[in-house]
Amino acid sequence: MRDVAIVGVGMTRFGKFLDRSMKDLAREAVDAALDSAGIEKRAIEAAVVGNAVAGLITGQECIRGQVVLREMGIGGIPIINTENACASSSTALHLAWLYVASGMYDVALAVGMEKLYHEDKKRSFQAIGAAVDIEAMRQIMDLMAASAPKREGSGGGEGAGEKRSMFMDLYAMAARGHMARYGTTKEQFARVAVKNHYHGSLNPHAQYRERYTLEEILASPLVAEPLTRLMCSPIGDGAAAAIIVPADKARQYTSKPVFIRASVVGSGQDHVPGEPGITERVSHRAYEMAGVTPRDLNVVELHDASAPAELVLYEELGLCAPGEGGKLIDTGFTELTGPTPVNTSGGLISKGHPIGATGVGQVCEVFWQLRGECGDRQVPGAKLGLCENGGGMLRGEAAALAVHILST
């Protein structure tokens, strides 16, 4: 397989855009990626489009990618529509990478896009609920109801007060398990949120740009013990895009290509206690493919759908030993000034989480970091970055998970 590079990326700000269509959001992201790469639309030979829930939000199923790309004059080429819940667009990037790495096409476009906000917010939360086995969902909810101390009517992010994603219940349960097993504290989870909100305050693409103290994070409304609202990713709208070419042609387009050193997608399996979970398995393969170790990483974007998830992912990605995520956040290791800054974009918590756009959105951030284009949130001299994007939930593991490793 050929070496592959990203030569341009673009994204909208993530946010609540009730007055903007998905076509409009996707156009902004794709145009920005094309500008970034200095490539004309007609040079694109294949496109892969990730979206998770347009079918449930707007009724637009089946040909989501064609509908948005044709609107901006991109057609004729293969357009592949893919979904993998919250990992939809990292899956799209993986397939676009595969098109180029295989030698089949020389210029591929990966797009992630989502319109999650709907005037009826209940519909937004119902749509997110499709990222599980819906037949089994009722049973899971019953289990949650039996095991979790929680408040009625609280929500994740801005969804508070109406409905919330059942995923926050799952994250809260996992967080309580981590606390019981390793002595992790609610303050340590809150520290993740302080960090990511601070990073997001430096990112013009972030949905929320406020900074918060530890006390403010802890004092925000409870979603499900120990999660407070400011520890949870909000729902959001947005789009992100990347242009992928063979490594040996990358310098035709840019003097600063970013190379895809690894692209791996995995799915969950029935988990054997003590055996590696999905994140360990997928990231292990990605590290092997790239020939690097977690210690080599200068910057990481990971799937902090909630603050505890980030802390657990430190361990699963090998940034620290199992059970030591709490200690890691306490040392400042993953802060902007630390050895391996994590979620410099603000992460899902602050940058936002328009689910089908999140994966390519992460790649935008690492692309910019590796090119030294991140302004106030720049990690000096970043040369190697990792993006981890999980999606859905099935029998206690993420249903899908993608890891990309990028380098200068």
Next chain:
Amino acid sequence: MRDVAIVGVGMTRFGKFLDRSMKDLAREAVDAALDSAGIEKRAIEAAVVGNAVAGLITGQECIRGQVVLREMGIGGIPIINTENACASSSTALHLAWLYVASGMYDVALAVGMEKLYHEDKKRSFQAIGAAVDIEAMRQIMDLMAASAPKREGSGGGEGAGEKRSMFMDLYAMAARGHMARYGTTKEQFARVAVKNHYHGSLNPHAQYRERYTLEEILASPLVAEPLTRLMCSPIGDGAAAAIIVPADKARQYTSKPVFIRASVVGSGQDHVPGEPGITERVSHRAYEMAGVTPRDLNVVELHDASAPAELVLYEELGLCAPGEGGKLIDTGFTELTGPTPVNTSGGLISKGHPIGATGVGQVCEVFWQLRGECGDRQVPGAKLGLCENGGGMLRGEAAALAVHILST
């Protein structure tokens, strides 16, 4: 890129299975494909799953493939969910092919699956309607209403009497255009239906197995002039699966591998009159990739969503010159006993059209034909076959289209 072979396929009968879940249908198809290949589940290294409308029919969006495959013990591996309207599973096959052709994986599973029947049939037809730009749909329907002589309440296939797919209006309009331009007759369209219903009568996997005379086809209820009900594909449920490996490893699994000589996906573009349309463009590339011409084909499965569509596709695939589709059907060229039998399975009209399953279902038929396993409908000595699978509609062209060329 490596040469690639199919070493096993399996499918359910297509039909109306209100009492069977998509999990159940997919399990039957995948188990049959595994049996056919003599491969254990745990040997599968990657899976790509095509489905078009489960999000709209059942609410199961996001992780459709994981939900059905995990249920049968397939997990851990990459599971890619893809949709491209009626071409969803040929797109899945294309991606599974790409995984193997690229060298990334050695054993890939492609699955197509659909549960289109719903107790509320209106929901089934609304779901099919998502295969267009839904924002633009109302305008298209207004155009149709202004231009077409049609009867209220008639339907496509078994949907008659309640609702129908708007696609039949589009097919009817195209058929009237062909009649006006080339003198094609309604009888010629009916002859396609006679042929495909006859072929379907020989196929145990077909949804409908009745034979009809030309007079019976013409006398069946009018859907939209010139289409009668028996010229239209029905809605249906079903699943189909194929196992793909590198060509040089194929004989580890079977003494009769079927090789994928070309796998091409395309999308529509704003059509310039006189320029090749999507089918010409995609099939031209596939013929080039395979190094064959239409005259070399021994068997063809094509997307006869309606009888006129088959006749037009003869021309677009190069089986005859433009405008001569009517003459071709009159000569018997595409009958089971003709030089290039088309839709020996019964095609979408008789075998059925569970949209996300149709593409891999076509591949099952050609696989069996090339292995000499088609019993009463066997094309003697078939060595080269083509599958053409279209999906969705956007600005007057199919939104997606896939062509696969297979050989012994």
